[in-house]
Amino acid sequence: MTEFTPFTSLAGGALIGLAAMLLMAVHGRVAGISGIIGGVLPPSAADWVWRAAFLAGAIAAPALLIAMTGHEIAFSSTIPTPWLIVSGLIVGVGVTIGSGCTSGHGVCGMARLSARSIAATLTFMITTGITVHVVRHIVGGL
Template identity: 65%
Template sequence: MTEFTPWQSLSGGMLIGLSAVLLMALHGRIAGMTAILSGLLPGAENRVWRLLFFAGAVIAPFLLIRFGMEIPFRSETPMLWTVLSGLIVGVGVTYGGGCTSGHGICGNARLSPRSVVATLTFMLTAGLTVFVVRHLLGGF
């Protein structure tokens, strides 16, 4: 079971929201990580802001640790399951027209009906998956 960290969670959520608002206000772009990552591929346009956004997302946890904050994260999931899950998510992102951050944070904030349906779908699927893994398959 993951430890409940309300203040860290609130701070993180506020920073994610702020970054999404700033990216939309300053660049007219949605802060969906999948689109940002795919925009780093050779030949893509506007690679500089994408690289900076991605670098900030990767570097931030290391900075927090460096300045003494503990990040309570651990996973006992086997690497094979993690890789397979990532591939399945990649397929879902392709068919769903965006990732959880793009739909869940930015799309819902813009009241996009497509994003509301996508968010409900992946939240219900995630809940069902957790139930099946923990209660029907005995957990991992």
């Protein structure tokens, strides 16, 4: 079980939106994390520096949030290592072929009412839901 957290989730979501708005206002870029990661991997994009800096900031953020506010960050993963690897590989292939993930399609693209992003978001929300249902209620957990 995880606790239902409407207020911190809404506030956190608003911060994600603020970051997306600022990245467009300052850099003219969509805040799609899979695309930002892709641009730092070889053959890296010419503008890899801002991408690496953004990712470094995102990695540093939780520790800074804990230090500044004392907010406890819940984290729980019970998935065995082989399945983590399988999941990571599938996600990596999927977001590259599908040109985006939750942040790029689900937030930035949906906010622009992009037909491609709406179609992609509906598709991955459905396959994620089916996968979770199959894993938890048909297979009986990993």
